[in-house]
Every structure is written in structure tokens, then in C-alpha cells.
Amino acid sequence: MVHPNNISRELVPSVDVSPNIEGVVVKAVDVGGDFNNKQEFDDRESMLIWIQRNVTDLGFGSKEPDNVSNIRQVYNIWYRNNKAIRGDRSEIQQLLKMLDDNKYVSRYRTCDDGVTVRDVFWTHPDSIKLFNTFPTVLLLDSTYKTNKYRLPLFEMVGVTSTIKTYAVGFAFLECEKEDNYRWALEVCRSLLKEQVKMPKAIVTDRDTVLMNAVANLANSKDDLCRDWDTVNLMIKNQHNEIQTTFGRSTTVLEHRFQDNILSSQFIGNVSRAGLNYIFHEAKRGETVGFDSVKCGCTITRTHGLPCACVITKKARLGEPIRMDEVIPHWKRLSFDDDGCVEGEKSNISITSELEAIQERFSKADDNMKLHIKEQLRKIGS
Numbered sequence: 490m491v492h493p494n495n496i497s498r499e500l501v502p503s504v505d506v507s508p509n510i511e512g513v514v515v516k517a518v519d520v521g522g523d524f525n526n527k528q529e530f531d532d533r534e535s536m537l538i539w540i541q542r543n544v545t546d547l548g549f550g551s552k553e554p555d556n557v558s559n560i561r562q563v564y565n566i567w568y569r570n571n572k573a574i575r576g577d578r579s580e581i582q583q584l585l586k587m588l589d590d591n592k593y594v595s596r597y598r599t600c601d602d603g604v605t606v607r608d609v610f611w612t613h614p615d616s617i618k619l620f621n622t623f624p625t626v627l628l629l630d631s632t633y634k635t636n637k638y639r640l641p642l643f644e645m646v647g648v649t650s651t652i653k654t655y656a657v658g659f660a661f662l663e664c665e666k667e668d669n670y671r672w673a674l675e676v677c678r679s680l681l682k683e684q685v686k687m688p689k690a691i692v693t694d695r696d697t698v699l700m701n702a703v704a705n706l707a708n709s710k711d712d713l714c715r716d717w718d719t720v721n722l723m724i725k726n727q728h729n730e731i732q733t734t735f736g737r738s739t740t741v742l743e744h745r746f747q748d749n750i751l752s753s754q755f756i757g758n759v760s761r762a763g764l765n766y767i768f769h770e771a772k773r774g775e776t777v778g779f780d781s782v783k784c785g786c787t788i789t790r791t792h793g794l795p796c797a798c799v800i801t802k803k804a805r806l807g808e809p810i811r812m813d814e815v816i817p818h819w820k821r822l823s824f825d826d827d828g829c830v831e832g833e834k835s836n837i838s839i840t841s842e843l844e845a846i847q848e849r850f851s852k853a854d855d856n857m858k859l860h861i862k863e864q865l866r867k868i869g870s
Contacts (some may be wrong), residue, residue, distance in 0.1 A: 581606050591721065596676045608669055610676045612658035613724045617680050618824040619655045619731070623647050624681060625818045627657065627688035629674075629699060631665065641665050643673050647688075650760035650819045651734035655727050670702035735822045737761060751800060753809045763819030766794050767810065774801035793818060813864075 530536040575583045588595045588611050595611040628646040633639075641664070645657040658680070660673040678687060693699050738760045746752050746764060751771060755764060770788055774797035777783040784798035793816030795803075803810060812820070850861050 607663040608660060608672055610658055610660040610673055615728050616656055620647055620657050620680055621682055622821050622824040623649050624688050626690045628692045630694055645677055649731055650821050651738060652762040653731045653734050655731055656724050665698060667698050667702045670699050674702060738822050750809050754812055759815060759819050770797045771800045773797040
């Protein structure tokens with residue numbers, strides 16, 4: 490059911506319209522409590538029909554005899570207002586200013602004349618942190634003809650441990666050639682602290698030019714500013730939603746995982762999405778048992794999580810799944826300043842991790858202590 494009172498006001502932004510515009514008649518209408526009701530609708534179409542009928546009754550949709558305004562005048566006024574805000578700056582200069590004012594990280598390159606901008610890349614500081622925390626998967630796609638300059642908008646997207654996507658970065662490209670894609674991907678790679686490593690899985694839409702750019706790298710209808718406004722809002726919403734999923738993973742314990750010896754070490758340490766995969770693999774283990782052939786062990790190769798046959802063996806022995814049997818991607822439940830790309834000395838620390846190892850070592854039996862000691866010896870060698 491759809492209720493009109495549940496419509497977010499963000500979807501209908503308020504606009505101040507000056508009545509002192511030549512040729513435009515502004516009519517003040519008192520809507521009072523006309524839209525404050527408890528009516529419900531079976532679907533969205535019924536709601537839109539009801540809204541259209543009511544706004545027409547209020548006089549919004551009717552043409553006033555003394556009103557000579559038309560849609561072209563509205564667009565002209567909108568254009569003049571934007572031009573006044575922009576001043577003498579070009580569209581690309583205004584875009585770069587907005588990126589700088591909002592503390593985005595941006596890069597661009599010019600033609601041989603040193604003036605004409607060819608490509609522009611930008612990303613949010615929190616997106617850099619997320620990318621350094623979750624660099625496992627990178628999805629690439631281009632959206633064409635979204636602005637009056639027909640510049641492709643190249644989008645790079647990552648995936649968190651809670652199966653939430655986030656924007657790694659965006660780029661307006663001069664054209665869809667391999668050189669342009671390669672430049673954007675090189676800038677993207679420069680965001681990683683360990684730049685020699687690219688995501689293990691890079692997904693494209695089978696665009697041959699883009700695929701060639703990715704391969705070479707591995708071996709080695711609005712204006713622009715309005716597009717940026719949309720992207721900026723989307724990024725902020727993404728980051729808020731991702732933080733919420735992290736919070737749920739660390740504070741909310743689902744009933745199916747309570748008093749479960751298999752996942753006893755994971756509570757608050759592994760994302761709910763990762764736990765969900767493990768739960769379904771455990772269910773599948775009831776069918777495949779210990780047989781690795783029937784199991785296939787696919788999820789171990791694709792997701793870095795224990796498969797059904799391994800979980801079944803541990804369940805029979807009454808042992809928990811160890812933390813080292815889950816890849817780091819699923820154990821990352823925050824993004825902080827460690828992901829920032831700065832010129833200063835890195836502030837990455839392993840103090841808390843060493844304390845956790847020491848605590849586990851003190852509680853372990855002799856066999857486990859020998860195993861931990863051997864693993865640490867391998868790391869130190």
C-alpha cells in the first residue's frame with residue numbers, strides 16, 4: 490500500500506520563485522490541509538491519478554488567461570540563475586570548484602595546449618577509505634549521453650562485506666577509447682596504498698575497449714555540475730547505509746546464530762552477509778555430508794568461506810569455524826583513516842590484533858599454541 494504522507498520531502502525539493510519576473514504571473518494558492526489525509530492506495534498509479542486530480546482542482550494545472558509564461562521561459566530563467574552563480578567560470582571550471590569546495594579528491598588531464606580538459610576523475614574521501622578496506626571486487630560501467638556534451642560518465646563501484654555497493658570513483662571522459670579508460674583506471678589504482686595490487690575480480694559489461702584497458706592495466710541529459718550534484722547525494726546516502734550495515738553486524742545477533750558452536754567466534758567479527766552464506770552452506774551440508782565431490786567447494790573459491798563439507802566435518806567434531814578460515818573481506822566492519830591516501834607517515838597499527846592473538850594464545854591448548862606459533866613464525870620469516 491502507498492500512502493502520500495510517506496513520500497520523502499527530499500524527492501520534491503523546495504524552490505523559491507521570485508514573483509518579480511517579467512511575463513510570469515505567480516498565483517498564491519492556500520492548500521491548507523488538502524493533502525493531510527489518511528487515504529491509502531493499492532498502487533503507485535492510483536496515487537498519481539489522485540494527486541493529479543487534486544492539484545488540478547486547486548488550480549495548479551489550469552492555464553490562467555493572464556499568464557503568458559511557458560516552459561521555455563522557465564528554462565531561460567533557470568539558465569540565467571545558474572549562469573549568475575557560475576560567473577565567468579566555464580562549466581568544467583565550475584565542476585572542479587564544486588569538487589574542491591566539497592573536499593573531494595579530483596584529478597584531470599588536459600590536451601597538449603595545457604588548457605582544454607580531456608578527462609576528469611573524482612572521488613569522495615570516504616570512498617578512498619572504503620576502497621582500501623574492500624578492494625576485492627571492482628565493477629566498471631559507462632553511462633552515455635547523460636549530459637549536453639555527450640561525455641561518457643565512467644563509474645567504478647566496489648562491494649563491502651555486508652554486500653553493499655559503494656562508489657569508488659567517477660570520471661567524465663573525452664571519449665570511449667582505451668587510452669581514456671586506462672587513464673581513469675590508473676588514477677583509481679593510485680587510490681590504493683598497495684598500488685601493485687588491483688581487485689581480484691573486475692566486472693565489466695563486455696565492452697571490448699574497456700576490457701582491453703583492464704587487461705593492460707593488470708599487466709602494468711544535464712550539464713556537468715547537475716550530474717555532480719546527483720552523484721554527490723548518492724555517495725553520501727551510500728556511506729550512511731554502509732555504516733548502518735556495519736553497525737547491525739557488530740551489535741545485532743540473529744536468533745539462528747545464538748548458542749551455535751560453529752559460528753561462536755564470528756559474532757561481532759564477521760558480517761551478517763558472510764554469516765548468512767555460512768548458514769546456508771551448513772544447511773546444504775545436511776545433504777552433501779563429507780563428500781567433497783558432491784559439495785564442489787565452490788563457495789571457498791568464489792567467496793573465501795568454508796564450504797558445506799568442511800562445515801559438516803566441524804559440526805560432527807563439535808569444533809567452531811576458525812577466523813583464519815574466512816578471508817579478511819568478510820571480517821572488515823568499518824572504514825577509517827587507515828584508508829586515506831596522504832603524503833604523511835602511515836598510521837596503520839596491529840596493536841589490537843597482537844593483543845587478540847595473545848589472548849587467544851593464553852586460552853588455547855598446547856596443540857593450538859604450537860599451531861599459532863608456527864603461523865607467526867611463517868609471517869615473521
